[in-house]
Amino acid sequence: MSPKLEKFVDQLPILAALKPNRREADGDYYEITMEEFFQKLHRDLPPTRLWGYNRQVPGPTLDVIQDEPIKVKWVNNLPSRHFLPVDKSFLMPDLPEVRTVTHLHGGETPPPSDGYPEAWFTRNYAEVGPFFEREVYEYLNQQRATMLWYHDHAMGTTRLNNYAGLAGAYIIRDKYEKSLNLPSGEYEIPLIIQDKSFNRDGSLSYPKQPDNASEDLPNPSVVPAFFGDTILVNGKVWPFLKVEPRKYRFRMLNASNTRGYQLHLDSEQPFYQIGSDGGLLEKPVKLNMITIEPSERMDIILDFSKYEGKDIILRNNLGPNADPENETDEVMKFIVSKPLKEQDKSVIPKRLSTIPSLRANQISAYRNLKLVGSQDEYGRPLLLLNNKRWADPITEKPRLGTTEIWSFINTTAFAHPMHIHLIQFQVLERQPFDLDRYNEDGQIIFTGAPKPPEPNERGWKDTIKATSGHITRVIGKYGPFTGNYVWHCHILEHEDHDMMRPFKVIE
Numbered sequence: 001m002s003p004k005l006e007k008f009v010d011q012l013p014i015l016a017a018l019k020p021n022r023r024e025a026d027g028d029y030y031e032i033t034m035e036e037f038f039q040k041l042h043r044d045l046p047p048t049r050l051w052g053y054n055r056q057v058p059g060p061t062l063d064v065i066q067d068e069p070i071k072v073k074w075v076n077n078l079p080s081r082h083f084l085p086v087d088k089s090f091l092m093p094d095l096p097e098v099r100t101v102t103h104l105h106g107g108e109t110p111p112p113s114d115g116y117p118e119a120w121f122t123r124n125y126a127e128v129g130p131f132f133e134r135e136v137y138e139y140l141n142q143q144r145a146t147m148l149w150y151h152d153h154a155m156g157t158t159r160l161n162n163y164a165g166l167a168g169a170y171i172i173r174d175k176y177e178k179s180l181n182l183p184s185g186e187y188e189i190p191l192i193i194q195d196k197s198f199n200r201d202g203s204l205s206y207p208k209q210p211d212n213a214s215e216d217l218p219n220p221s222v223v224p225a226f227f228g229d230t231i232l233v234n235g236k237v238w239p240f241l242k243v244e245p246r247k248y249r250f251r252m253l254n255a256s257n258t259r260g261y262q263l264h265l266d267s268e269q270p271f272y273q274i275g276s277d278g279g280l281l282e283k284p285v286k287l288n289m290i291t292i293e294p295s296e297r298m299d300i301i302l303d304f305s306k307y308e309g310k311d312i313i314l315r316n317n318l319g320p321n322a323d324p325e326n327e328t329d330e331v332m333k334f335i336v337s338k339p340l341k342e343q344d345k346s347v348i349p350k351r352l353s354t355i356p357s358l359r360a361n362q363i364s365a366y367r368n369l370k371l372v373g374s375q376d377e378y379g380r381p382l383l384l385l386n387n388k389r390w391a392d393p394i395t396e397k398p399r400l401g402t403t404e405i406w407s408f409i410n411t412t413a414f415a416h417p418m419h420i421h422l423i424q425f426q427v428l429e430r431q432p433f434d435l436d437r438y439n440e441d442g443q444i445i446f447t448g449a450p451k452p453p454e455p456n457e458r459g460w461k462d463t464i465k466a467t468s469g470h471i472t473r474v475i476g477k478y479g480p481f482t483g484n485y486v487w488h489c490h491i492l493e494h495e496d497h498d499m500m501r502p503f504k505v506i507e
């Protein structure tokens, strides 16, 4: 358990945009180095050993313009040993302990730059994974303006590398969005939310492999979930932000390993959600509570104009059965104490964008994808997709440019945030079925009609909450690139153990 830490004593860090190392004829060139370093995460906590991009946790923000490609060389300068408990033998016994590969989550990226889990590399490229293709990644930025994020995606150690700090924001901007007069400049702030636990010396705490590991079995290291006992925003534990009495735009990302949040403000003021994973919604959605699962982004406007002089806490609803000692029911504090610099001329537009529905497209394939609880060859619990392991042959092969409906059939007892690389999709519906009956004889018996997605899920999404005992149907058009990608649960403990599958877009 973390030492007792006073809340709201550190200022929220603002994650400044990174300048390119140089401008080249075909786009800006960045070099971003992964290193081990120490950073102070709370006033009363000794500096914490972390892995960060450019010695920053979260990493520097990449702020780019639509249709202007950039290149990034992700340099691995990490030590050869992990400081978190690595289960060496679980998936692939011969993998080097420290391997990295960076994925741009939500990005429409050609395969050689997508950050395929087996395109990992070690320091100085001493060893590289079987899918490693290039040192310098290219991001085309030919997609809607939105906030994506980049994070480590190395085969089997994604949860540890992310927990150690390897994640950051990536914002694509366009002229249209600029014309909307949303809060901008210092009034537009990314909020990257994560949970972590600490030891007294400030070091990160992450559950070890159970000590019943036997000599003859690979270490049973299945950590099925991780819930930290502190909440960080932009790399500070329970920070505060002083704001002016006006509108702000917050670009929220849940970059936690497992934890989903149900956020609300103790002022009872509403959130105006203007965007989701893939950019602006058609119109703003007014919400008193927002649910954000791992890797989801929510573009939110908060209006503090009526709250001058007030303190407002962003709270996380833990439900009625929560342990009263659990302090993760608070996230951060807004202090409306800054004088208004100038009249707030920003707006919450009534109409934000147009989202052409994919429903009218001809459907080339319907895929039933079961989320199942299973066991590995040693009888240890494992969560799988369609009962297949990572290394099983590819089963999902959409044709380039065609539209498919994927049905995530969640037969487990909890929700999983399902993510598909390459595309932004649309949510069609969720339909409940009888979970008990399914678990007895594998029969799917619907217990209700399909329910439409929530109003704030009616835009473009790359990650969707697949609710327990429901089929969640999404429609997506596969392209514009062919090649190898992955789809997976974004609970990183699940993704690593073995809730991730390859897919391939074919000609």
Ligand code: C2O
Residues within 6 Å of the ligand: 103, 105, 151, 153, 295, 419, 421, 486, 488, 490
């Ligand atoms: Cu956010 Cu496959 O990743």
Ligand code: CU
Residues within 6 Å of the ligand: 103, 104, 105, 106, 107, 419, 420, 421, 422
């Ligand atoms: Cu992704």
Ligand code: CU
Residues within 6 Å of the ligand: 383, 415, 416, 417, 489, 490, 491, 494, 495, 499
């Ligand atoms: Cu999962």
